[in-house]
Amino acid sequence: MRFRKLQGVVIMISVVNRTQSLVLGFFVVVWISLVAILLVEPEIYDSAMKLPAGDHRLADVAFLGATSAFIALLVVGVLRRWRWTFWLILVAFLFGVLRVPASILALAGVLPAAGPTWYVLFQALLGLVQFAIGLLMLAGYRRAGPWGSFETPP
Numbered sequence: 250m251r252f253r254k255l256q257g258v259v260i261m262i263s264v265v266n267r268t269q270s271l272v273l274g275f276f277v278v279v280w281i282s283l284v285a286i287l288l289v290e291p292e293i294y295d296s297a298m299k300l301p302a303g304d305h306r307l308a309d310v311a312f313l314g315a316t317s318a319f320i321a322l323l324v325v326g327v328l329r330r331w332r333w334t335f336w337l338i339l340v341a342f343l344f345g346v347l348r349v350p351a352s353i354l355a356l357a358g359v360l361p362a363a364g365p366t367w368y369v370l371f372q373a374l375l376g377l378v379q380f381a382i383g384l385l386m387l388a389g390y391r392r393a394g395p396w397g398s399f400e401t402p403p
Contacts, residue, residue, distance in 0.1 A: 266398035268389040269327050271382050272338060276320050276327075279375070286368070287313055293364040327396070335386070335395040342383030348376025 265273070286293050287309055294309040295302075326334025352373035354360040362369055389399040 265328070266389075266396070267400050268386055268398050269330075269396060271385060272327050273324060275378065275382055276324055280317060280320055282371070282375075283313055283316060290364065290368070293368060296364065330396040332395050335390075339383055339386050339390075342379040342386065345376040345379025345383065348379075349373045352376070 291306070291309050294312055295305050298305075298308060298312060300308060323334055323338065325331075327338070351360060352369045355362045355369050356366065363372065385399045389397040391397075392399065
């Protein structure tokens with residue numbers, strides 16, 4: 250954290266490294282995807298919450314709100330470099346690779362599909378991206394500890 254004085258007011262500036270930027274960027278993409286899915290295919294939310302067929306707009310919006318609050322908590326944890334959020338995100342991202350075989354099995358008809366084909370493929374893509382970010386987080390951890398950058402110093 251750095252402090253800067255701007256017109257007599259001290260402002261705290263958090264320096265964000267590449268690892269944090271990747272995680273924050275992923276969260277932005279996920280949140281935008283959640284909103285887009287709610288607008289385009291709200292039935293995906295209903296099936297995720299195991300709701301019967303019908304109009305469940307309030308439940309869908311509440312689910313989006315709760316998920317958004319959790320993502321916001323994780324974003325604060327990333328910006329403040331909370332150790333527990335590092336480990337939680339790292340484990341979740343490394344296990345994201347399991348989305349790929351699950352999606353393949355869903356497309357093959359072995360597992361029930363969680364939604365339309367595009368959604369199953371999107372889940373696989375997110376899993377691959379999560380896993381890649383998780384590996385980069387591990388590299389940063391080995392180099393400089395939790396929330397350490399994976400890049401080589403200049």
